[in-house]
Every structure is written in C-alpha cells, then in structure tokens.
Amino acid sequence: MVRPLFVIGAIAGAVPLPIATTAWAAPQTVVRQAPSDRQQYCTAPGRMMVVAVADDGKELTKVEYCALEGKMSAQLYVDHRGKIYVVARTGDRHNPNAEFVRVLDLTHIRDVTNTRDVYNLGEFAAIALPRSGSSTTPATYRVNDTKGGGLELVVEYPAGKPDPTEPSPIKRVAIQLGP
C-alpha cells in the first residue's frame, strides 16, 4: 500500500520532489461545501463541494466536484519519488447518480519572478464506482504501491448473482500510473 501522507516535512528533505523541493509542514486534504453561487453547476442543489490541499493551516490549491448525496472524501498519498497524489471519492457533474474515484497530482512551481509559490491539483485518471447490480455490497477501492514510483488504483466490483443471459460481470478495474 502507498502510505497515506500526513507529515512529509522530513521526507521532503531526503527525497526531492519532482517539480520543486518543497518544505511541507503538515499537508492535508480539506473537503468542504462550495459557496452558494457555485451550487448551480451541479444537477442537484447543495452538492458542489471543494477538495483542497492545505499546509500549515493555509489552503494551497483546490478543485470542485459535485458530490453524490452530499458525501465526498479525499486523502493524500506520496509515492517512492516523493510525488504527491490526492485520491478523491466524488460524484459527477452530469450524472447525479454516478460516483468516481479520482487521482489528482499535486504540483508546485515557483513563478517566473521566483517570488510566489504556485500549486495545482490536476486530475488525470478516474475509475467509476458501480452503484447498480444485484449485489447490495458497495464497491470498494484501494491504492497500491508500485516499485520505482507511481501508484495503482484498484476498484473491486461487488459480485452479483451470475446471470447466464448477461455478459460476464466485470470484477475489477485498475489504473496503474508511473514513470
């Protein structure tokens, strides 16, 4: 398993981050409700939420997602290279019944004048979480470590009753990313 990242100040000293060496204090994810003027962009009111990364109490960067039933979660991970990811469980803007696990990478650059830190959360992979089917077991996901850096996101589909009239059920969807 890739270890969840709670305090990487010590790691940053030993492992250079890919974009810029960053002295982190105690970065963490923050999930909160988006302002009311942003709620119109989701299919149901009150569902737009913010996933942010904060360090030492200061919000560095954020992205917005529509939440399924008002629920959303996010966790930080760091790989062997020191690259930081956020894995977030979110809803979807267009489909109010859909749910996804998304992988975002946290990048940090100094601007050209070298006076300002710029952070960005970029989404680059997602797996849909199935919500239908004959099984009542919810889908689960896990994040695995990979050698040399990167990570693997695995979504296990709940096993329903086999139906010979339907195609073979999907058991698992995985996305592996890395150098």
Next chain:
Amino acid sequence: MIIRTVLAALALIALSRAAAAAPLQALVLHTPKDDAVQCLTSDDRMLLLVVDEGTVVARYPYCSSYGRSSAKVYIDERDKRRFYVAIEYGVGRGTLATTYMLKVMTTDDDTTNLRELAEVVLREFDAPDSQWLNEYYALPDIKGGLTITLSYAPGPDGDPCCGPPEKRITIRVVE
C-alpha cells in the same frame, strides 16, 4: 482425399472465425440539435452509436469540445457479448481551458446503454506544442477483459511545468 478434407476443415475454421469476429462499429455523430445531454454549447453535443450489422446495440450521448471526438470498439475475447468502447473527447473550451480525455466504457448488462469504467487525461491545453499522448494501444485479454496502455511524451522543451502527469498509464479491466 485426406488433404482435401483437411483443407476444407481449415477453410471452415477460418470462415467461422471471420464470422465470430464480425466487426462492431463505433459511429460518432455530431448532434448539435439533439438536447439529450446538456453541454457547454450545443456545438459540443455528440452521440455515439455502436452498430452490429446495421443494428444499434448501444448508444451514448455526451459532450466533446468543438464537436470533435472519435471512438473505437473492442470485443471481449472470452465473452463475445461484452464489448468495450474507448472514446477520445474534449472538455472545456479555449486554448488554455480544453482538456482531452480517453474514456473507457462497456455495455450495461441489461440495456443498450453504455456505462463508464475509467478515464484518463490525454493532454491539457489545446495548443500545438502541448501534445502529451505519445501513443496508446488496447489489447483484449484472451481470458476476458481489456488492457489499454498509454505512453506520454515530455512537455515542450522539457519544461516540468507543462509536462504530462506521468510517463505511462495502464488501464486494466478484469472479468
């Protein structure tokens, strides 16, 4: 006589394989007047049809920047009733606000709808020098399922600010 029988048997096997591999086709239609899906502008409205010998077996309305998109279909090797569709599409509008994605979908078990399995970014920013994706290829697994491997090229001039998030991404769908 034996040789003729063997040749006939081989021909029959070849024909039956060709018949089993009757290609499904993915048709991407630009449907600005169809309001089945709400897009940023009507020009982004698209409709994907998966056609099997003239019969529509799956349909999926979606949005893609500037009405440009493409799709490929892959049949499962183990269960020919299941197929996968890989759609390349755009999100957003504007040179610095358009992201191109690859979405992998499959047949819903009891309808002609498609359901999403996974998606990955192909490139960000609609600029000629921000081409991230080097190539991708999809291989149906003989035991069922599909593997798509994508490789990415560095950003312009090796600038770390504008490069792809990773060099390689692999999507695996397991039955």
